Amino acid sequence: MNNNQILFCVSIILISVIFIAIGLFLKKYPPKEINYFYGYRSKKAMKNIEQWNYSQKKAALELIRSGILILISLVLVYFLPDGNYFTPYILFLIVIITLFPYFYTVYKIEKALKKAFTN
Structure with missing residues (x-):
């Protein structure tokens, strides 16, 4: 494995760990009130407290899943060619x-917000 592939591996591992860590943090400490600082914030999510709480739970799970998917994508490194x-x-x-x-x-x-809250 050359230096570029090592850089690629470290970058992907770091990014996936950040996604997973944010997801776990959001799962353990979801924001209690609608705010502009922390949590999953979109126009739909901030519409009311029910949608806010739902989106925080959904965001935590999706961030963890995305982090795991990013980590799995690390397998691509083994199929990338060496060279300049x-x-x-x-x-x-x-x-x-x-x-x-x-x-x-x-x-x-x-999509989950739209499905759960059709109003």
Whole structure:
């Protein structure tokens, strides 16, 4: 494994640990009141306290799942080729592997909110 692949592994592990840690923290200490500082905040989530509490629980679970998925994606490292051309692609892969679960998490939470609260 070359230095770029090691950087890739460390980056992905760090990102996945952050996702999992935030999810666990949000699960253990969900915000009690609607606020603009901490918790899952979207227009739908902040509409009322019921939607707020529901979205916090859902966000915690989705963040943990996303962190685990990011960690599993680390397997890709073993299929990436070695060589000088690897450097530009490493940043692109880190961005894609990080952003996809983030946006998918937001999508899942918003979809669940829409399904649970049809008003």
